[in-house]
Amino acid sequence: MPRYRLTVEFDGTPFVGWQRQDNGPSVQGALEAAGEALTGAPAPVVGAGRTDAGVHALAMTAHIDLRKPFPARTVREALNAHLRPAPIAVLDAEEAEEGFHARFSCTGRSYLYRLLARRAPPALERERVWHVPIPLDEGAMAEGAKALIGRHDFTTFRSVHCQSRSPVKTLDEVRIERAGDEIRLHLAARSFLHNQVRSIAGTLERVGAGAWPPEAVGTALSAKDRAACGPVAPARGLYFAAARYDSSA
Amino acid sequence: MPRYRLTVEFDGTPFVGWQRQDNGPSVQGALEAAGEALTGAPAPVVGAGRTDAGVHALAMTAHIDLRKPFPARTVREALNAHLRPAPIAVLDAEEAEEGFHARFSCTGRSYLYRLLARRAPPALERERVWHVPIPLDEGAMAEGAKALIGRHDFTTFRSVHCQSRSPVKTLDEVRIERAGDEIRLHLAARSFLHNQVRSIAGTLERVGAGAWPPEAVGTALSAKDRAACGPVAPARGLYFAAARYDSSA
Structure with missing residues (x-):
């Protein structure tokens, strides 16, 4: 599965936090749903950090695995379109380097x-x-x-x-x-x-x-x-x- | 009626604008209601400028006429208490100089x-x-x-x-x-x-x-x-x- 590195801004106010949870909307869940809307297949997302409910991000790095390759620009545009009206914006998307992991590679x-x-x-x-x-x-x-x-x-x-x-x-x-x-x-x-x-x-x-x-x-x-x-x-x-x-x- | 000079910050998003209107909540109307809640009498408010629906203020100057005198600090505190939860904050209140008019004195x-x-x-x-x-x-x-x-x-x-x-x-x-x-x-x-x-x-x-x-x-x-x-x-x-x-x- 092709992996993309994302830079994500979000307003944490309406979310239970970064991490997908059963008790409400999460940033990770919203990004995964947008990826699935683009590809028709599960699109797992991992972030550099996990944030609590109400915490914001100016530039969270995350990666998303998509079922098939798209130009990076298309990934950014499509995710932003599917994320609407959630207050989450993909500022940048690029093809991840071999072995890149948003959490484990983070220094x-x-x-x-x-x-x-x-x-x-x-x-x-x-x-x-x-x-x-x-x-x-x-x-x-x-x-x-x-x-x-x-x-x-x-x-x-x-x-x-x-x-x-x-x-x-x-x-x-x-x-x-x-x-x-x-x-x-x-x-x-x-x-x-x-x-x-x-x-x-x-x-x-x-x-x-x-x-x-x-x-x-x-x-x-x-x-x-x-x-x-x-x-x-x-x-x-x-x-x-x-x-x-x-x-x- | 004692006049107070106010410095007001507001988020214009939920308002029809500064000026009191029949079609929805206004900043002027919210300040006048807060003044009336404090004194039990009409409390007319005039601003340095009139702003349209959705326009914000970092520091609008206004004056408010109250039926009776209060310490300026009390005016600020009471107005902020009565304004809640509207996104309007009185940053400062002081007794207005003789002849002060928020609109006509503004240079x-x-x-x-x-x-x-x-x-x-x-x-x-x-x-x-x-x-x-x-x-x-x-x-x-x-x-x-x-x-x-x-x-x-x-x-x-x-x-x-x-x-x-x-x-x-x-x-x-x-x-x-x-x-x-x-x-x-x-x-x-x-x-x-x-x-x-x-x-x-x-x-x-x-x-x-x-x-x-x-x-x-x-x-x-x-x-x-x-x-x-x-x-x-x-x-x-x-x-x-x-x-x-x-x-x-």
Whole structure:
């Protein structure tokens, strides 16, 4: 079966998440249905990452296996036509290199987390940001985030439902940027634990609010205890930003 | 009646426009209902500009007259509470200076128009941008826009429903900016004709697409003929960006 590599943008609001599930519409399910509508045969889809309900993607990489070959441009156009009106857009499709696998070949993942720190609720970005009705000190957040960079046991920042064999991950980047009332967290790693980004975002929010001193982040990390984590930030502020594929992947 | 100056953000998608109308919900009507819920008396609202159905605002200035005085902070909080769940947010409220009128005191208005120029439809910004499925040359658009700067008879770029006494307006700025696949038009003037920004955006899109040479914009302007205008760009890409009040207004 010919395999295509897809770059996918989606609004996670109406979905139960990336992964196909019995309890509602999923992004993976919508892409597979679009592939099946094109070819008349099952069209399995695999993504670089799995996202929870309400989480968005700026550029998720996925692959889709089709029963027969089409020009890559046709794949993109046909999938977008069949996806309508779901808020999923195939930005790019190309023939996958031999052996390419969206999940197993992936060597880096990055996420964006958006917080809107102002008193008034968001009118335009309602399902796109976490509304925090108090000022946040992004300098303190950046100071606190430093403790997280590098290879650590991230048990504190891991969902109890996480299925990863090990809690040890290497966080390559936590960059914090302000744009007006908005604070943007940029995180990058080879891979993440379940809820790791939202757990970190919720903890750094406590630091930005002044409720936790910056050094409390390192203390929470060292505790290796889920109970030491700040509140988990809501899904609506989280975006799968990009997947990286190094070497001849 | 004490008057308050409001700064209002709204998502125009569910509204018939700014102005109260019989055929559906309006932003003005929602603000007046919120003011009446606070005071138990009619609470007339006037905005710096009137926007059409589907047009958004980043920061519309308005005033509201309340039957009795409240701390400005209470006005903002109470209006936001009563506005819920409408996608309207009062970003700021302050006691208006003596003689302040959101419309008549206004000395400058600015608009933002957002075009998304890429093949794939928008998934995240669906009701927030005009999707143009072809590449646009922003340099050509900027070149064409030059002819519009200054004082001109804008009959070409004016809705047939425009109620302005004169078609002569002074356009202070048309700035064109690219951010990835997005082209943003920034326009500023003391005041605008009905549909002027959308008429200009639709005409500049034709230039960006290569369908019109840049010099055709000046030719269209000189024609002083509505028929010489390009297509009117859709409401969803338009944002009332800011109102200016100079001097002691």
